[in-house]
Amino acid sequence: MNKKKVLITGASRGLGLAISKKLSAEYSLILHASSPESFTHIEPGSQLLCADFADPEQLTAFCKQLKKEHGDSLYAVVNNAGVTFDKSLIYQPEDDIDKMLNINLKAPIMICKTAMKIFNLNKTGVIINMSSIVGETGNAFQAVYAATKAGLAALSRSLAQEAAATSDEGHSIRVFSVSPGFIETDMTQSIPEQFKEKYLKMIPAKRFGSTDEVAGIIEFLLSDKASYINGTNIHVNGGLL
């Protein structure tokens, strides 16, 4: 039997890499990073589709290629690629702001647009947008990053409703956001020690999460076990709110 096809963006490191390892036995994977050189590990049998999402032309070409090469068989998208440049907004260079908007928000929107066209025709499909706890709580020195993550939660809720509004008959298109708290990856590696200690005190679990703990949630959401969950934001944060 043919395996269902899943695109994972930002699959070269951190959460995306853990998700690719978790899903590779059951799904046929299309793995993305900003360039093929970013990968140190590629799950056997996976295909690569790379683009720098900070570059609008590369993003457009990526979406076209996704539709052309995988349009008939795409089952799910995990919009996971993301960046943060932590700084007071007052001192944040406009270039950093543009990068966060383009990579974290515009790229998922354009990929959702491509995927929804495919899913509407197939009447089935799953989109998971990687948001963040700070999209709900806000966070000092992450104003733009938090805004992009709040945007992804709103995008997901809206698209879940839109799928229903544009289908007379039933469909099984599901759209979620997942909001990790603090997870051990390159992204959290750069948090200064005194902030890490402060955050650890605030987390009821008293530890950062592992990439595997988030990957397990993605595996569940893609499966039929989650067939009646839609249009919602799933928190994975050790109780931090």
Ligand SMILES: NC(=O)c1ccc[n+]([C@@H]2O[C@H](COP(=O)([O-])OP(=O)(O)OC[C@H]3O[C@@H](n4cnc5c(N)ncnc54)[C@H](OP(=O)(O)O)[C@@H]3O)[C@@H](O)[C@H]2O)c1
């Ligand atoms: N770690 C956490 O605690 C945490 C918490 C909440 C939410 N999240 C979210 O979870 C997602 C993954 O985070 P992570 O911690 O795993 O991050 P990470 O280890 O820093 O990995 C980021 C991924 O995004 C890709 N990426 C970066 N810049 C890109 C660009 N210009 N174009 C295309 N792809 C690009 C990277 O590819 P390259 O290798 O090619 O650069 C890499 O695969 C992000 O959306 C993040 O906001 C993380």
